[in-house]
Amino acid sequence: MGIQFQPDTARYARCVENSKRVRWDIDRDVIRGRRFESHQKFLPDGLTRVDEFPTRDAAEIRLISQIQGRTYANIFGLVERFINAKVLEVSQHHWMGDQIALEALVRFSEEELKHQELFRRIESLCGDVMPAGYRFVPEPNAVAAAVLSKSTWSVLALTCHIELFTQVHFKESIAPDAALSDLYRDVFRYHWQEEAQHAVLDEIEWKREDLTLNPAQREQAVDDFIALVGAVDGILQQQAQADCDYFVAVCGRRLDAQELERFYIAFLLAYRWQYIFSGVQVQRFMDVLTSMITDAQRDRIGTALQGLIVPFELVMG
Numbered sequence: 001m002g003i004q005f006q007p008d009t010a011r012y013a014r015c016v017e018n019s020k021r022v023r024w025d026i027d028r029d030v031i032r033g034r035r036f037e038s039h040q041k042f043l044p045d046g047l048t049r050v051d052e053f054p055t056r057d058a059a060e061i062r063l064i065s066q067i068q069g070r071t072y073a074n075i076f077g078l079v080e081r082f083i084n085a086k087v088l089e090v091s092q093h094h095w096m097g098d099q100i101a102l103e104a105l106v107r108f109s110e111e112e113l114k115h116q117e118l119f120r121r122i123e124s125l126c127g128d129v130m131p132a133g134y135r136f137v138p139e140p141n142a143v144a145a146a147v148l149s150k151s152t153w154s155v156l157a158l159t160c161h162i163e164l165f166t167q168v169h170f171k172e173s174i175a176p177d178a179a180l181s182d183l184y185r186d187v188f189r190y191h192w193q194e195e196a197q198h199a200v201l202d203e204i205e206w207k208r209e210d211l212t213l214n215p216a217q218r219e220q221a222v223d224d225f226i227a228l229v230g231a232v233d234g235i236l237q238q239q240a241q242a243d244c245d246y247f248v249a250v251c252g253r254r255l256d257a258q259e260l261e262r263f264y265i266a267f268l269l270a271y272r273w274q275y276i277f278s279g280v281q282v283q284r285f286m287d288v289l290t291s292m293i294t295d296a297q298r299d300r301i302g303t304a305l306q307g308l309i310v311p312f313e314l315v316m317g
Contacts (some may be wrong), residue, residue, distance in 0.1 A: 241264060
């Protein structure tokens, strides 16, 4: 067994205070009776990686943003399902202990349920203004079950990574862009406000779990984390193909085989940036991760990530 965990009550308490301070309502604060408009972009260019797509047509760029925005809502509805389940599970370590820590995690869970509802609503609003035929491939319950079958350390690592990259996504959305939907801009803002303290709680609970592991268990946890990142990438590959097919079906022109391949790779690059690399590049995540693992384990993770990098020349041709 590892070192005994000593809860930092003050840190948990700050998360509770922040939760109370930023608490928001889906209808009153975020949606406010608004709808999306067909002439708007849903995601900012920094997330869609629009420069990597083989088009400069304004209508196609807008469509790419809308497709990715709808997928964004679905992806977050999916990941927050397993995040919430894991938060409820780890809360048991505080049931008979620090009740402030328990309150922080209960609030975390409640907010994740609210986020799931928010993204269901956003997905529906996207569908109201987009052509028929969009398809989200992954089944959320099946994905959640697969993720939760892995070690708690690895799931908390993935969760911390996700919560931290929402802050990167918010920063991308605040750049001035008259074509960007104000409603989706608010989704980024309000989502980030609550995820900011979730990332703190992820870090605390991840470190708590790490203290319970022996070296062999930690080695397995690192393997599990690498497997989870690979599983995320598998989902992204499937959805990139579905979204590319949808783009081709509704864009209003024929694409040759080379263009199809370039669009698919561009969608995949965008999704790998959004859901993998935008988090890995957060220094806070890497600092926490490397504080718990050996150099050899760090190198194994780095090698796995390196394998996901698609050469830029494959996209631009």
